[in-house]
Amino acid sequence: MIxxxxxxxxxxxxxxILLNITPFAVMLLLIAVLPLWHxxxxxxEKNSHKLLVALLCGSAGIGLYFLPTQDTSRIVATTLDYLAxxxxxxxxxxxxxxxxxxxxxxxxxxxxxxxLGIGALLASFLGTTGAxxxxxxxxxxxxxxxxxxxxxIIFFIFIVSNCGGLLTPLGDPPLYLGFLRGVPFFWTLHLFxxxxxxxxxxxFIFHILDERIFLREELETKHELLKEITQAEHPLHIRGKRxxxxxxxxxxVVLLAGVWLPVFSRRFFIPEQAELLAKLMQIxxxxxxxxxxxxxxxxxxxxxxxxxxxxxxxxxxxxxxxxGAMLPALAVLEFSAPKLPLDxxxxxxxxxxxxxxxxxxxxxxxSFAALAAGKSHLNPEQLGALAAQAPALLxxxxxxxxxxGANTYIGNGxxxxxxxxxxxxxxxxxxxxxxxxxxxxxxxxxxxxxxxxFF
Numbered sequence: 001m002i003x004x005x006x007x008x009x010x011x012x013x014x015x016x017i018l019l020n021i022t023p024f025a026v027m028l029l030l031i032a033v034l035p036l037w038h039x040x041x042x043x044x045e046k047n048s049h050k051l052l053v054a055l056l057c058g059s060a061g062i063g064l065y066f067l068p069t070q071d072t073s074r075i076v077a078t079t080l081d082y083l084a085x086x087x088x089x090x091x092x093x094x095x096x097x098x099x100x101x102x103x104x105x106x107x108x109x110x111x112x113x114x115x116l117g118i119g120a121l122l123a124s125f126l127g128t129t130g131a132x133x134x135x136x137x138x139x140x141x142x143x144x145x146x147x148x149x150x151x152x153i154i155f156f157i158f159i160v161s162n163c164g165g166l167l168t169p170l171g172d173p174p175l176y177l178g179f180l181r182g183v184p185f186f187w188t189l190h191l192f193x194x195x196x197x198x199x200x201x202x203x204f205i206f207h208i209l210d211e212r213i214f215l216r217e218e219l220e221t222k223h224e225l226l227k228e229i230t231q232a233e234h235p236l237h238i239r240g241k242r243x244x245x246x247x248x249x250x251x252x253v254v255l256l257a258g259v260w261l262p263v264f265s266r267r268f269f270i271p272e273q274a275e276l277l278a279k280l281m282q283i284x285x286x287x288x289x290x291x292x293x294x295x296x297x298x299x300x301x302x303x304x305x306x307x308x309x310x311x312x313x314x315x316x317x318x319x320x321x322x323x324g325a326m327l328p329a330l331a332v333l334e335f336s337a338p339k340l341p342l343d344x345x346x347x348x349x350x351x352x353x354x355x356x357x358x359x360x361x362x363x364x365x366x367s368f369a370a371l372a373a374g375k376s377h378l379n380p381e382q383l384g385a386l387a388a389q390a391p392a393l394l395x396x397x398x399x400x401x402x403x404x405g406a407n408t409y410i411g412n413g414x415x416x417x418x419x420x421x422x423x424x425x426x427x428x429x430x431x432x433x434x435x436x437x438x439x440x441x442x443x444x445x446x447x448x449x450x451x452x453x454f455f
Contacts, residue, residue, distance in 0.1 A: 020328035023060040027053070027325045028358065028410070031318065032432035047310075050317045058324025065327040074327065080279045081363075082323040085173075086316050087286040089129055089413055091250050094290040096133035097307040098243040098297035109210040112152060113203055115139060116159050120199045123164030124171040127254070130247065132161045132414035137305050140425045148213050150429060153422045154438050155206040159199060161414040162406035166195040166399065170251065172412070174356075174365030174401040181366070182384030183394070190391070194399050194454055201446050240301045246293045253285045311420035315413075322410060330363055345396035346455040348372060353400030353447065357407030357439075365401040369394060396455045403447060407439045408432065 030053055034044040043049055062075060115135070122131040139156060143149045165171030168188055169179035175188055257278060301307075333355065342348055352368040369383050372393040378385045386394050405412035409419055409432055419429050430438065 020332050023057045023325035024329040027057040027321050054317050054321025058321040061325035061327045083283050087283045090312050091286040091290040092129050092133045093312045095243045095246045095293045098240040098293050100239040100301045100304050109214050113207040119160035120164030124167035127170050128161050128165035129414045157415050158406050159202050163198050166191050166402050172402045173362040182382045183387045187387050257282045314420050315417050345392045346451050349396035349400040349455045352397045353404030356401045356404050357411040361401045361405040368397045
């Protein structure tokens with residue numbers, strides 16, 4: 001939700017800007033450093049300690065925003081955004097945890113590549129979060145005999161959790177917010193060339209890397225790995241099929257949220273009240289679906305999936321701190337963005353993209369889309385006009401926000417969720433900084449190619 005800037009934000013000096021981004025920077029630093037610092041690593045493993053850090057950083061961010069502005073509307077809106085965000089993640093996590101897909105998949109390089117390619121397609125229609133939660137457990141299970149599988153999870157985050165979700169508003173939160181602001185539902189199909197190029201390059205790089213690692217494992221096991229994997233294959237079997245209906249219900253709730261808002265607007269004539277009720281209804285429906293799924297799924301399926309609420313609890317705690325700490329940081333972004341010399345599509349691509357890797361990519365998308373609309377003399381609250389009259393700018397913002405959410409663990413909702421599920425499956429994942437080294441080595445060159453060709 002974008003609100004007008006107060007006078008306070010228009011008179012910030014460099015010191016005040018630094019102060020306002022400090023809670024968010026500290027939160028990121030602690031997430032990155034504490035797991036690596038041996039004296040603190042054990043302490044950080046407990047969710048109660050993560051909650052303490054999240055509350056301190058989140059409260060500091062809320063305080064820095066509220067004390068000088070006395071603006072409660074943004075705090076309420078951010079709270080609702082957080083609850084809607086977590087309710088969607090939790091619903092998808094619980095429902096997908098009740099679906100057991102086994103057999104037919106073996107951890108061979110060409111099968112892994114095909115699996116990720118299917119995930120890239122599903123991400124645009126189930127959403128990056130839905131596709132990630134549905135597919136991550138089968139992928140982990142199919143590669144259980146592999147010794148080196150960290151790279152598989154990293155490319156899963158790159159492709160399924162981020163870059164695959166570019167083709168429809170259901171694919172990723174920034175595109176969905178654009179749809180709610182008037183961008184036609186099928187407009188995102190114009191982004192197919194960027195989707196195809198990026199995912200093709202990622203799948204190509206992954207296949208070469210996975211093939212080399214697999215061959216090395218074959219030599220280490222004296223060619224026993226291929227035999228074991230082949231013998232472990234079983235016919236495709238899906239259990240918990242009723243959860244597919246719950247998954248469809250979640251997608252329906254997300255899509256219908258775009259209908260509830262105008263209905264409430266016509267009923268109450270107060271947009272803020274309409275948005276409040278629409279979000280509360282969405283949160284309530286998603287929570288109910290998650291509860292029904294959890295209660296009606298046989299325990300045997302949860303046991304087969306090694307289902308635990310620990311990953312979603314960890315994500316909820318960390319993002320509690322992130323949403324609160326980023327309040328003043330987002331306000332600084334809104335204040336600073338109009339002063340940036342942004343004119344060309346590639347300017348918007350890189351600025352919206354880089355910031356989306358650290359701030360939530362949904363409000364970052366809205367901030368730069370509103371800026372592009374304003375500079376194009378269009379209504380920043382109705383992005384349909386921007387899509388029609390300045391499509392190159394909106395394409396750049398959309399691609400940047402969706403793709404570069406893959407740059408860090410916190411750039412997009414499912415990133416940290418996938419990491420947590422993988423770690424609970426005893427797969428060693430890189431630290432916050434280690435993951436960024438992967439994104440710098442793999443993603444940034446691909447984004448440079450995108451920038452040169454399209455923007």
